[in-house]
Amino acid sequence: xxxxxxxxxxxxxxxxxxxxxxxxxxxxxxxxxxxxxxxxxxxxxxxxxxxxxxxxxxxxxxxxxxxxxxxxxxxxxxxxxxxx
Amino acid sequence: xxxxxxxxxxxxxxxxxxxxxxxxxxxxxxxxxxxxxxxxxxxxxxxxxxxxxxxxxxxxxxxxxxxxxxxxxxxxxxxxxxxxxxxxxxxxxxxxxxxxxxxxxxxxxxxxxxxxxxxxxxxxxxxxxxxxxxxxxxxxxxxxxxxxxxxxxxxxxxxxxxxxxxxxxxxxxxxxxxxxxxxxxxxxxxxxxxxxxxxxxxxxxxxxxxxxxxxxxxxxxxxxxxxxxxxxxxxxxxxxxxxxxxxxxxxxxxxxxxxxxxxxxxxxxxxxxxxxx
Numbered sequence: 572x573x574x575x576x577x578x579x580x581x582x583x584x585x586x587x588x589x590x591x592x593x594x595x596x597x598x599x600x601x602x603x604x605x606x607x608x609x610x611x612x613x614x615x616x617x618x619x620x621x622x623x624x625x626x627x628x629x630x631x632x633x634x635x636x637x638x639x640x641x642x643x644x645x646x647x648x649x650x651x652x653x654x655x
Numbered sequence: 656x657x658x659x660x661x662x663x664x665x666x667x668x669x670x671x672x673x674x675x676x677x678x679x680x681x682x683x684x685x686x687x688x689x690x691x692x693x694x695x696x697x698x699x700x701x702x703x704x705x706x707x708x709x710x711x712x713x714x715x716x717x718x719x720x721x722x723x724x725x726x727x728x729x730x731x732x733x734x735x736x737x738x739x740x741x742x743x744x745x746x747x748x749x750x751x752x753x754x755x756x757x758x759x760x761x762x763x764x765x766x767x768x769x770x771x772x773x774x775x776x777x778x779x780x781x782x783x784x785x786x787x788x789x790x791x792x793x794x795x796x797x798x799x800x801x802x803x804x805x806x807x808x809x810x811x812x813x814x815x816x817x818x819x820x821x822x823x824x825x826x827x828x829x830x831x832x833x834x835x836x837x838x839x840x841x842x843x844x845x846x847x848x849x850x851x852x853x854x855x856x857x858x859x860x861x862x863x864x865x866x867x868x869x870x871x872x873x874x875x876x877x878x879x880x881x882x883x884x885x886x887x888x889x890x891x892x893x894x895x896x897x898x899x900x901x902x903x904x905x906x907x908x909x910x911x912x913x914x915x916x917x918x919x920x921x922x923x924x925x926x927x928x929x930x931x932x
Binding site: 585586587612613615616619623 | 813816817819857858859861862
């Protein structure tokens with residue numbers, strides 16, 4: 572399964588989002604009212620989820636902030652790590 | 656039937672099947688403990704007789720293991736764990752040390768896999784009027800009763816978050832809400848535990864982790880040893896039930912909150928005081 576699709580499905584199940592995968596745009600902001608509206612608890616869960624399912628461990632909060640912008644930014648980081 | 660803190664074993668030393676959902680370990684922080692486990696040891700006549708936790712795990716290869724985190728009074732905890740050699744073990748734990756928690760958790764996970772339940776049971780009080788309270792008295796009580804709960808929760812959360820399930824039961828006290836004179840330190844610490852519990856419950860609710868607090872009142876075997884029989888008698892007369900709690904009555908609530916049956920209860924503070932407040 573492509574990384575972006577897998578990310579969306581994991582987000583829906585693990586963050587208990589009441590939406591379908593195709594409702595999450597690749598570039599939709601994850602946080603804030605203009606986007607999906609995730610909060611800081613979701614961010615923590617995303618960090619754990621990405622480490623658990625993709626083996627990608629965030630180095631620090633700054634990196635997490637950069638990566639946890641959208642499905643695209645997460646997928647790029649995860650795929651880059653997989654290719655390395 | 657025997658009770659091991661919040662956990663009950665039947666004659667075959669089996670755990671309640673409800674707890675089998677947690678594959679491995681239950682950590683009971685016991686350093687300084689003056690509560691259920693020691694009371695159970697001190698009063699074997701009070702072991703529960705009305706619970707039915709009898710089951711077998713013939714179809715369930717995985718079973719719970721219980722780890723008692725102990726700093727001192729090891730002999731009593733060892734005596735208890737020794738009754739259940741397949742299920743219970745001691746683990747060295749200085750609850751006020753984050754490093755000690757990490758070490759203990761690593762050892763537990765190596766022996767038994769991911770931790771399912773944490774019961775923050777440790778606690779002690781060192782009473783004095785605030786006007787006379789030494790800084791050390793304040794700090795020691797806050798460290799053991801509140802900071803240790805923070806350290807324990809912080810230590811177990813990453814594993815519970817990975818597993819997306821977990822139960823944390825924090826033993827607070829009726830003193831958190833009754834705030835008797837002479838317990839500014841203990842009351843503040845135990846009230847802090849309630850606040851921590853409620854806040855952490857919100858942070859972890861979506862992760863399949865519940866966090867609850869239990870507020871015991873007077874418990875048989877857990878009262879100051881220098882209280883005279885006359886004092887105890889007079890105290891009982893003031894209680895709505897005119898008796899103290901049996902340790903098993905506290906353990907039953909802890910056990911319930913640790914079980915999957917309590918899956919929609921989080922952030923709760925359950926007082927078990929026989930109607931005092």
